[in-house]
Amino acid sequence: MNPSRARYDLIIIGSGPGGFRAALVAARRRKRVALIEFRELGGTCLNWGCIPTKSLLAVGERLARHGAGGEAGEADFWNDPNLSDWGKAQAYKNAQVLRLRQGLEGVFKKMAVDVYRGMGALEGPNTVRVNDQRLEGERILLAAGSLTPPLPGFEFDGERVIHNKDLLDAARLPRSMIILGAGPMGCEFANWLVDFGVAVTLVERAENLLPQFDETVSRALRRSFKQKGINVKVRCEAERLEKTAKGVRLHLKGGEVLEAGQLLVAVGRKPRLNPEVIGPVDLKLNRGFIVVNEYFQTSVPSIYAVGDVIGGPMLSHVADAQGAYAAANATGDHIAWPDPPIPGCVYTDPEVAAVGLSEREANARGIATKVGMAYYAMNGRAVASDQTAGLCKVVVRASDDRLIGCHLCGATATEIIAAAATAMSLGATARQLADMIWAHPTYSEVLAEACRACVTSAHD
Structure with a gap:
């Protein structure tokens, strides 16, 4: 300076x-x-x-x-x-x-x-x-x-009720933790905490984990989380919190009570x-x-x-x-923001990624769609690498065959989504993606197969 x-x-x-x-x-x-x-x-x-x-x-x-x-x-x-x-x-x-x-x-x-x-x-x-x-x-x-703002009734104290910075700087981990909020932050923290031996309960008031994502990939991640031993509780709303000698006691609407060493608040910014x-x-x-x-x-x-x-x-x-x-x-230009497709990524295991509209969002807008699905269990690279959990779902506008949404749960999903975002930026159709030559064996072929499920192409 x-x-x-x-x-x-x-x-x-x-x-x-x-x-x-x-x-x-x-x-x-x-x-x-x-x-x-x-x-x-x-x-x-x-x-x-x-x-x-x-x-x-x-x-x-x-x-x-x-x-x-x-x-x-x-x-x-x-x-x-x-x-x-x-x-x-x-x-x-x-x-x-x-x-x-x-x-x-x-x-x-x-x-x-x-x-x-x-x-x-x-x-x-x-x-x-x-x-x-x-x-x-x-x-x-x-x-x-x-x-992260304080949540009324669940204010941070840095010891039993914590936010992400408290946890990342912690000298030690608790034996158990409740995570309030199953958005990207809550899911990512749950994923690595359980790898370190912490008993994790993930609480979300919406119908699924990652409520902003397509419900198909949200359900796929939930299945994987259950296999990891994460206690997933959806459609559950926190009512009040007690601090105990051993940690916290979270009361849910309906009467259920959860106990853990700490509560991580992962709701809102x-x-x-x-x-x-x-x-x-x-x-x-x-x-x-x-x-x-x-x-x-x-x-x-x-x-x-x-x-x-x-x-x-x-x-x-x-x-x-x-x-x-x-x-x-x-500094002198006059360039308008083009409002490009924005990918969203969640770094769990398996990864989750999405760009564009979900099937539900497209239907709510009155857009007639076609949907294509492909599964990692049928992907050569995934099978060879023992990474078969997951799927790819594409949403295609029926009127012109253009890709308007892509949703993934699986290995390297956060990398594959860049191909879908690029295709959407260029106005590519599902047929164009289906008829490309994709390197084999690669995880990215799952996107090609999802597009092929929507169209009749040379690769059928």
Whole structure:
């Protein structure tokens, strides 16, 4: 950071995926960029979300399949007899997070992005205060992310009622845990916790796990979770919580009572927009989210916003893409957001991924559809790798054969979904996908087979 340079072309508040991408786009255009972060570089995704949870998932899978021992050439902690399995997992997770965070620091230094540590607060349409410094900017970008809000009656205490950061930083794991909420976060945490020997009960008030996903893949994941020993309770609503000498007692509507060592609240996110961040600037809000136009410009023309603070899908890859558009527009372009297909991924075992409309959503919109199904049990690569749990479901618009939805539960689903998202972006039809030559044996052939189930093609 160069403290003498207090005027910038773009000032960014928040260094998560949206802020990080915006900083790089603007810096590559030779703009003067300031990036403000009050916690660790990389935001929630890198430090307490995407990366640490995927690291723990990887360790959990290793423990479940191969045990905790290390191999020659691996990090010393794998063979440290004084470390528990959880201790090794924490060491591995922390190493990966640090590696990526140091990479960010190196990139910012190389690109001459000035990094300010502290809470950024708007003081005007072109002024941001951080600590005791005032920065002036032609444009400002808000990318402050979101947080898990306290749930009335289930307030966090850091010991018995916890949120994701508490768990990721925990020195030890409880013997049992109740997870309130079976969305992506709840399911991912349940998946790796059970690999570490924690007895997990997953509570969801909707009809299925992952209620935002197609019910076919939700049911498939539920079957896999039951095989893992996860106690899945759907259509159950938490009524009240007791703290006991041994942990917590959760009372459900209807009279059922659950007990565990801890309760993890995995319900909801809200934008990180406290009054100090917005300051005296009169930004237009809608239900607590910043209102932006198709260029990510707020009601104050010099201020832009992306990611969780504007609502919509609260996904890192969405914020990343929005950050690129916002930075381009803030530095001279006028490019509207194209509203592309957005894949959603859940990193469980098996993985879950989806893009576009579910069958139920398409029907609710009055769209006549065709549905194709294919199963991992008939996929050569899945059989050879003993990864036969799962399926692929495609939703095709009957009027023109175009792919409008794809839903997967199975090995590498979070990778395969990129092919479906690309096809949808290009307006591809199920026939075109069915008639492609797909490498064999690959997991991705499950997408081809689902499309072939919808059409008459040369491969029938």
